[in-house]
Amino acid sequence: MISHTGVWVTLIVLGYYHGINPAMGWLFAVSQGLQHRSRRALLRSLVPIAIGHELSIAIVAVIVLGASAAVPSAALHMGAAVVLFAFGVFRFVKPRAHWRWTTMRVSDRELAVWSFLMSTAHGAGLMVAPVLIGLQGVGEASVNARAGDSQDVGMLSHVPLLPSGIGIALHVLTMISVAGVIALLVYEKLGLEVLRRAWLNTDRVWALAFFIAAAVTLITS
Amino acid sequence: MTWKPDPTFYPSPRSAAAAPPEELAYVVTLNTAGDGDRRPDALNVIDLRPGSTTYATRIGRLDMPNVGDELHHFGWNACSSALCPWAPHPHVERRYLLVPGLRSSRIHLIDVKDDPTAPKLVKVIEAETLAGRTGYSRPHTIHCGPDGIYVSALGAPDGGGPGGVLLLDHDDFEPLGQWEVQRGPQELAYDVWWNIGYDTLLTSEWGTPAMVEDGVIPELLLGGRYGHQLHVWDLRRRRHTQAIDLGAEQQMVLELRPAHDPRNPYGFVGVVVSTTDLSASVWLWNRENGSVSAHKVIEVPAEPADPDELPPALKPFGAVPPLITDIALSLDDRYLYVSCWGTGELKRYDVTDPARPREDGSVRLGGIVRRAPHPAAGPLTGGPQMVEVSRDGRRVYLTNSLYASWDAQFYPEGISGWMVKLDAEPGGGFRVDPEFFVEFEGERPHQIRLQGGDASSDSYCFP
Numbered sequence: 001m002i003s004h005t006g007v008w009v010t011l012i013v014l015g016y017y018h019g020i021n022p023a024m025g026w027l028f029a030v031s032q033g034l035q036h037r038s039r040r041a042l043l044r045s046l047v048p049i050a051i052g053h054e055l056s057i058a059i060v061a062v063i064v065l066g067a068s069a070a071v072p073s074a075a076l077h078m079g080a081a082v083v084l085f086a087f088g089v090f091r092f093v094k095p096r097a098h099w100r101w102t103t104m105r106v107s108d109r110e111l112a113v114w115s116f117l118m119s120t121a122h123g124a125g126l127m128v129a130p131v132l133i134g135l136q137g138v139g140e141a142s143v144n145a146r147a148g149d150s151q152d153v154g155m156l157s158h159v160p161l162l163p164s165g166i167g168i169a170l171h172v173l174t175m176i177s178v179a180g181v182i183a184l185l186v187y188e189k190l191g192l193e194v195l196r197r198a199w200l201n202t203d204r205v206w207a208l209a210f211f212i213a214a215a216v217t218l219i220t221s
Numbered sequence: 222m223t224w225k226p227d228p229t230f231y232p233s234p235r236s237a238a239a240a241p242p243e244e245l246a247y248v249v250t251l252n253t254a255g256d257g258d259r260r261p262d263a264l265n266v267i268d269l270r271p272g273s274t275t276y277a278t279r280i281g282r283l284d285m286p287n288v289g290d291e292l293h294h295f296g297w298n299a300c301s302s303a304l305c306p307w308a309p310h311p312h313v314e315r316r317y318l319l320v321p322g323l324r325s326s327r328i329h330l331i332d333v334k335d336d337p338t339a340p341k342l343v344k345v346i347e348a349e350t351l352a353g354r355t356g357y358s359r360p361h362t363i364h365c366g367p368d369g370i371y372v373s374a375l376g377a378p379d380g381g382g383p384g385g386v387l388l389l390d391h392d393d394f395e396p397l398g399q400w401e402v403q404r405g406p407q408e409l410a411y412d413v414w415w416n417i418g419y420d421t422l423l424t425s426e427w428g429t430p431a432m433v434e435d436g437v438i439p440e441l442l443l444g445g446r447y448g449h450q451l452h453v454w455d456l457r458r459r460r461h462t463q464a465i466d467l468g469a470e471q472q473m474v475l476e477l478r479p480a481h482d483p484r485n486p487y488g489f490v491g492v493v494v495s496t497t498d499l500s501a502s503v504w505l506w507n508r509e510n511g512s513v514s515a516h517k518v519i520e521v522p523a524e525p526a527d528p529d530e531l532p533p534a535l536k537p538f539g540a541v542p543p544l545i546t547d548i549a550l551s552l553d554d555r556y557l558y559v560s561c562w563g564t565g566e567l568k569r570y571d572v573t574d575p576a577r578p579r580e581d582g583s584v585r586l587g588g589i590v591r592r593a594p595h596p597a598a599g600p601l602t603g604g605p606q607m608v609e610v611s612r613d614g615r616r617v618y619l620t621n622s623l624y625a626s627w628d629a630q631f632y633p634e635g636i637s638g639w640m641v642k643l644d645a646e647p648g649g650g651f652r653v654d655p656e657f658f659v660e661f662e663g664e665r666p667h668q669i670r671l672q673g674g675d676a677s678s679d680s681y682c683f684p
Binding site: 022028030034035037096098100114118192193196197199 | 304420
C-alpha cells in the first residue's frame with residue numbers, strides 16, 4: 001500500500017523523468033520552433049505532444065482499471081510485474097526500438113500521433129501502471145470508510161477512477177511543463193550545443209526503471 | 222555502448238562548421254594494373270595533420286577481399302542525422318564505413334574505430350544477397366539517414382532498369398528492401414539525397430548498368446537517352462511526386478547537393494554535358510508553393526581544341542567538354558565547388574543568392590588537353606573529379622579518376638592517380654596547397670571521406 005502523497009509524488013517525479021527525455025517531445029518542439037523561426041510554433045507543438053503522451057498513458061490506465069475490476073489483487077500485481085519485467089528486458093535488448101518516422105513537417109494531429117507512438121514504444125504508460133495499481137490502497141481505504149458497500153462495488157473501486165484521472169493529469173502536466181521549460185531554455189538561451197555535452201545515454205536507466213517498477217509492484221501486492 | 226553523444230554528431234551545420242580540423246582522409250582506390258597482376262581495390266588512409274612526419278602520405282590501407290569491385294562512393298553508418306528530433310539516437314557511433322563496389326555490387330562494412338589508421342573489414346554483403354532482398358544491383362551512393370542507411374543503385378542484376386534506392390538496417394546492416402513504395406515514371410538512377418526539413422527526397426539519373434559499364438555509348442548520348450531528369454519524392458510516404466525534365470539535351474544528371482540548413486528548401490545538381498554545345502551546367506532546384514522546380518544557374522562552355530590533341534571520342538567535335546562530374550556545397554551553404562573533369566578546372570561560386578551564383582575563384586589542374594601542372598608534380602593526367610570540402614570550409618580535397626571505362630575514353634593515354642588539397646580562406650583566396658600531393662602508383666583514387674564527417678556526409682535537422 002502506498003500513501004496518498006506518495007502516489008502523487010511518484011507520478012510527478014515520473015512526469016519530470018519523461019519530460020526531461022529528449023525523445024519524449026521537447027527536442028521535437030525545439031525543432032519546430034527553429035524550422036518555423038517562431039517561438040509560438042515551439043509552444044504550440046507542446047499541446048499535441050502532451051495529448052499524445054496522455055493518450056498513451058490513458059490506454060494503460062484503462063487496461064489497469066479493467067483488470068483490477070476483473071481479477072484478484074494478487075493476480076493483478078503478479079501480471080503487471082511480469083509485463084513490466086518483460087518490457088524492461090525488451091528496452092534493454094533493443095534500446096533503439098520505435099516506430100519508423102521520418103518527417104519534420106507535421107500537423108498538430110500528426111504530432112500527437114508521433115507523441116503517442118513514441119511514449120508507447122518507450123513504455124511511458126507502463127511505467128505509470130504500478131503507481132495506478134498502488135492507488136488500489138487509496139481506493140480500499142475510501143471503500144472501507146463507507147461501511148455497508150457491497151462486495152461488488154468494492155471490487156470495482158480497487159483502482160479508483162477519479163484519483164487515477166487526476167493522477168494522470170498531474171503526471172502529464174508535470175511532463176509537459178518540464179519539456180516546455182527545457183525546450184524554451186534550449187531555444188532561447190542554451191542553443192543546441194548543449195545536446196552534445198549534456199545528453200547522457202539513459203537507455204539502460206530507462207530499462208532499469210521497468211525492473212524497479214516490476215519489483216515494487218510485486219512487493220506491494 | 223557510449224554514455225555521451227558521438228562527438229562527431231552535430232545538431233546543425235553551423236555547429237559542425239566549428240568542429241576541429243580533420244586529421245585523416247579515407248580514399249578509395251581502383252586498381253587498374255594490367256590483367257596479369259590485377260590486385261584488389263583498396264580503402265586508403267591519408268594523413269592530414271600538418272606538422273606530422275607522414276603529412277600528405279598514405280599511412281594505412283585495407284585491400285578488399287576480391288578483385289574488380291570498382292569502389293566508388295561510400296559513406297558512414299551513422300552521422301549527425303542521428304540527432305533528428307523524431308527518433309534521436311545520439312549514442313550510436315560513427316564507426317563504420319560502408320563501401321560499395323559499383324561493378325561487383327558487393328557492399329563492404331569497414332570498422333575504423335579502434336585504430337582509425339588501420340581499417341578492418343567486418344562484413345561483406347554479397348551481390349546475390351543484395352539482389353535477393355532488394356532486386357537492385359550496382360550500389361552507388363550511401364547516406365546515413367534518419368531511419369536507416371539509404372543506398373542508391375544503378376539498376377537490376379541483369380544490367381537493365383529500374384535503378385533506385387534501397388535501405389540497410391541501422392544495427393545489423395542487412396538489406397531491408399526497396400525503399401520506394403511507388404516509383405511512378407522513374408527508371409534511371411544515380412544519386413540520392415534529401416531536403417530533410419521538407420520531407421523531400423531527390424534522386425538523379427545516369428544510366429542503367431548496361432548503358433554505362435562499357436563506357437559512354439555515343440548513340441545513346443546523342444540520342445538523349447542517358448538520364449536528364451530530377452525526381453522528387455515524398456520522404457515519408459516513399460512515393461514519387463514529381464519528375465522534372467531538364468531537357469533531353471542535358472545528359473547525365475549526377476550529384477545532388479541539397480542546402481545543409483534544413484530551412485533552405487533548395488539544392489544544386491550537376492549536369493555532365495549538353496549535347497547541343499558540349500557545355501556543362503549546374504541547376505538549382507527550389508521548393509515554392511508546395512512544388513519543386515529547377516532551372517539552370519551555371520553554364521560552363523566547352524573549350525575549342527585542336528582535334529589532333531583530342532581523344533578519338535572527341536575528335537569530331539574539336540572541343541573539350543568541361544564534364545561537370547562532381548559538385549560540393551560548403552556547410553554554410555555559401556560556396557559551391559564545381560569539378561570540370563574534362564577541361565581540368567575546379568571552379569568556386571559564391572551561392573549566397575542561390576539563384577545567381579557568382580564565380581569567385583578557379584584552379585586549373587590536369588585536363589584532357591591542358592594537363593595543367595601541380596607545383597609538386599608537373600603536368601597532370603585526369604582532372605578535378607571527386608571534390609570534398611572540410612566541415613569548416615577552409616580545405617578542399619580533390620581526386621582525379623571518374624570510372625575506369627570512362628577514364629579510358631576521355632584520358633586514353635591513362636590516368637595516374639593523385640589527390641591534392643586546396644586552401645580556401647573565408648572571404649577570398651582559394652589556391653593549391655603546393656605541399657600536398659599524394660600519388661597513387663598504378664591506382665586511381667575516387668571518393669574522399671574525411672574523418673568525423675565532411676560537407677557531403679551528414680544531414681542536419683536543426684539550423
